[in-house]
Amino acid sequence: MxxxxxxxxxxxxxxxxxxxxxxxxxxxxxxxxxxxxxxxxxxxxxxxxxxxxxxxxxxxxxxxxxxxxxxxxxxxxxxxxxxxxxxxxxxxxxxxxxxxxxxxxxxxxxxxxxxxxxxxxxxxxxxxGKTKNDAEPIPSSITEISTFEPNDIMGMRYKISFKITEIHEGDGCYYMSCTDCWKKLIPESGSYRCPDCTTTVPLPRYRFVVRAVDTNSTDKDDAKFADLYFFGPRGEAAVGQKALSLLASVNEQPTRLPDDLLAIVGKEFVTH
CATH class of the missing domain: 2.40.50.140 (Nucleic acid-binding proteins)
Structure with missing residues (x-):
């Protein structure tokens, strides 16, 4: 696949x-x-x-x-x-x-x-994409967006209010990025290299996936869930600290998600 x-x-x-x-x-x-x-x-x-x-x-x-x-x-x-x-x-x-x-x-x-x-x-x-990206985000919900065709909403901006119900542990919570272009670095001989730039300095950036539901959703059986991706600054805003600081708390237990990240489960957010 x-x-x-x-x-x-x-x-x-x-x-x-x-x-x-x-x-x-x-x-x-x-x-x-x-x-x-x-x-x-x-x-x-x-x-x-x-x-x-x-x-x-x-x-x-x-x-x-x-x-x-x-x-x-x-x-x-x-x-x-x-x-x-x-x-x-x-x-x-x-x-x-x-x-x-x-x-x-x-x-x-x-x-x-x-x-x-x-x-x-x-x-x-x-x-x-210019008109869509420059326009004000459209108020919507996970339930409403789930009825749209993916091709019809590519490039659109929506403002949704949601609650995080879980974080996908298998996807991790960060990647080692290039300090210049943000691309994922490639491990090489005990160090890293960027596929595009000359930098070899790694910087962890957020990349995690959450399961979310509409904030006002009350019917658990009929609720529509969505997997939302948090990258870089959006992850920092949700967690309240940079990825480098967060990872320092799990140096001895690198296989588990940090407590400060898990703490956002159950919290409500508005994003666009």
Whole structure:
């Protein structure tokens, strides 16, 4: 499964999906990224994912032609040679120097996805994210959002009030990050290295997953639960201290979650 390969930089994967949204070329923030990129939103009928094409790979894909062609029928692409990550609960794939894209090719994998997605809308839309990200968050609830299609709410901001019911222990609570770009560092010969930067200095940052329910939920049997991801500053705000300080309290028991983190179970939060 692709989820088993999350954050592996040595294992490349192939993924195929119906393309339903694309972004314009996204320019890199100054000093933060290697190149421009383009993102595509895909689905195989049951799983949704984002695909990021970097540099030359982004240039080679003629999205204007894809959008025009999608008016006549579905655009299904096989992406070969991708790394697998995760962002906000979705699989996030990124291109490499060996990535290749095969559009509506006569391949069994593409035919299979075509069959599984035959009842889904197939016209590709532009997804700039600008209007959605700049707009005020929309008041909502976990119960309401659970009824939405994932593709319809990508990039949207919602304001929800929720109560944490548990923390997923198996997912841990932090990762060793690059001090410059925040990417996950790769252990190497007793030290660390960043896949993009030259830094070898590790800094723990929060990354934990909680199970949550609407604050005003009273019916335990019909309550809708959601897994919410807390990264970096959002984790600091919830716990009340930096990850480095929190980890100092469990140096002798690294396999358990810190008490100060477990203390947020049962508490109510408002986030957007």
């Amino acid at each position: 692709l989820s088993d390969r999350v954050d592996s930089v040595i294992t490349l994967s192939d993924v195929v999906g119906l393309v339903n949204k694309v972004t314009p070329l996204l320019l890199p923030p100054s000093g933060k990224a290697k190149s421009h990129r383009r993102q595509l939103y895909i689905t195989n009928g049951s799983t949704h994912a984002t695909v990021t094409l970097w540099g030359e790979q982004a240039d080679l894909l003629d999205v204007d032609e894809l959008i025009a062609a999608s008016a006549q029928g579905p655009i299904i692409v096989l992406f070969v040679g991708m790394t697998v990550g995760e962002y906000s609960g979705l699989l996030a794939l990124q291109s490499t120097s060996v990535t290749r894209c095969y559009v509506n090719a006569p391949l069994p994998e593409i035919a299979d996805v075509r069959e599984k997605t035959k009842d889904l809308p197939y016209h590709i839309e532009w997804h700039t």
